[in-house]
Amino acid sequence: MTKNKSNSYLPVILVTGCSSGIGLCLAQLLLPKINYRVVVTARKASLDKIFEAGLKETDRFLIRELDVSSRSQRSRVVREIQDLWGGVDILVNNAGFAYRSVMEEMDNSSEASQMITNYLGPMSLIRLVLPYMRKCGRGKIISVSSVSGMLAMPTMGSYSASKHALQGASEALWYELKPFGIDVSLVQPGFINSRSFQNVRYSKKSHIALTEDGPYSEYYKNMQPFVAKLMAKSRVDSKDVAKTILKVIQTQSPRFIVPATPDAVLFYYIRKILPRRWFQPLLFYLLPRARSWAKKHSTARPQSFWQKLKRWM
Numbered sequence: 001m002t003k004n005k006s007n008s009y010l011p012v013i014l015v016t017g018c019s020s021g022i023g024l025c026l027a028q029l030l031l032p033k034i035n036y037r038v039v040v041t042a043r044k045a046s047l048d049k050i051f052e053a054g055l056k057e058t059d060r061f062l063i064r065e066l067d068v069s070s071r072s073q074r075s076r077v078v079r080e081i082q083d084l085w086g087g088v089d090i091l092v093n094n095a096g097f098a099y100r101s102v103m104e105e106m107d108n109s110s111e112a113s114q115m116i117t118n119y120l121g122p123m124s125l126i127r128l129v130l131p132y133m134r135k136c137g138r139g140k141i142i143s144v145s146s147v148s149g150m151l152a153m154p155t156m157g158s159y160s161a162s163k164h165a166l167q168g169a170s171e172a173l174w175y176e177l178k179p180f181g182i183d184v185s186l187v188q189p190g191f192i193n194s195r196s197f198q199n200v201r202y203s204k205k206s207h208i209a210l211t212e213d214g215p216y217s218e219y220y221k222n223m224q225p226f227v228a229k230l231m232a233k234s235r236v237d238s239k240d241v242a243k244t245i246l247k248v249i250q251t252q253s254p255r256f257i258v259p260a261t262p263d264a265v266l267f268y269y270i271r272k273i274l275p276r277r278w279f280q281p282l283l284f285y286l287l288p289r290a291r292s293w294a295k296k297h298s299t300a301r302p303q304s305f306w307q308k309l310k311r312w313m
């Protein structure tokens with residue numbers, strides 16, 4: 001157990017991806033919380049954004065470089081915390097990004113970087129902090145997932161795969177860590193009123209398809225403004241999600257799935273109630289102009305009303 005001078009326990013929190021959005025808001029919320037020791041992190045190129053936001057280091061609030069895809073940086077930051085404060089009591093895996101690309105236009109290196117940042121990096125960090133948590137008989141692993149961890153959308157397949165992987169592994173962890181007194185939670189935001197869509201990346205081919213006519217061009221042209229519009233309309237912003245994470249940090253035995261936006265709650269129940277064979281056609285119907293996507297390029301034969309109905313049954 002780590003103790004401060006007054007002999008009271010001050011849990012150590014490590015947060016990834018604090019240069020913007022949810023991570024930065026969480027860092028701002030944690031700065032005045034004197035009952036925690038906190039290490040907020042960002043990639044080297046983005047570290048300045050934390051200082052520009054007015055955050056300063058104190059003896060219980062540290063700002064460190066961490067690219068979650070770097071093995072040496074992951075080890076270095078966890079080792080420093082172990083030397084200083086014993087170990088990490090609460091890990092918040094927040095860092096993440098999304099590719100916008102249909103699966104056919106992804107490539108191996110884009111796919112790998114998506115999985116490393118959103119899944120493999122967080123899992124490696126979890127493995128680094130677990131021995132200390134097990135020794136203490138307590139701890140929290142909180143990972144920021146997404147509605148994309150429970151359902152997939154066209155042009156976001158790779159991102160969705162990374163969040164599904166995060167959710168699958170976290171569910172296994174929940175069982176594995178319960179006997180050790182360690183809580184595992186997934187915070188699931190849906191659409192957030194934030195600028196994070198500006199950080200969406202494109203594979204080489206999806207980038208070309210944005211400007212040139214191709215079999216999937218209509219998908220991007222419709223999905224991009226659709227997502228931007230839903231984000232702009234959302235009443236939940238990054239700070240609200242950060243508050244939800246803070247609540248999970250402060251709650252004893254938090255829930256495994258913590259929806260962080262109203263649409264996340266809605267999709268959670270829709271997925272529980274509707275069978276997949278109804279859910280998927282319904283979502284397809286609701287996507288902007290999806291029924292006319294690829295019309296120019298598709299050689300598929302049109303289906304009769306009865307054929308379509310049969311697929312619903």
Ligand SMILES: NC(=O)c1ccc[n+]([C@@H]2O[C@H](COP(=O)([O-])OP(=O)(O)OC[C@H]3O[C@@H](n4cnc5c(N)ncnc54)[C@H](OP(=O)(O)O)[C@@H]3O)[C@@H](O)[C@H]2O)c1
Pocket residue numbers: 016017018019020021022023042043045046066067068069094095096097098117144145146147188189190191192194195196197199231238
């Ligand atoms: N915004 C949404 O609508 C939404 C919805 C559902 C889930 N989420 C999830 O919420 C989390 C936070 O996203 P956000 O909305 O706050 O977006 P954001 O503003 O783009 O923040 C993402 C953060 O992750 C960092 N990051 C990216 N790659 C990294 C790496 N390899 N190592 C360390 N840090 C890295 C970014 O740092 P750089 O500045 O260096 O790139 C940035 O600080 C993500 O896991 C995201 O998938 C967001």
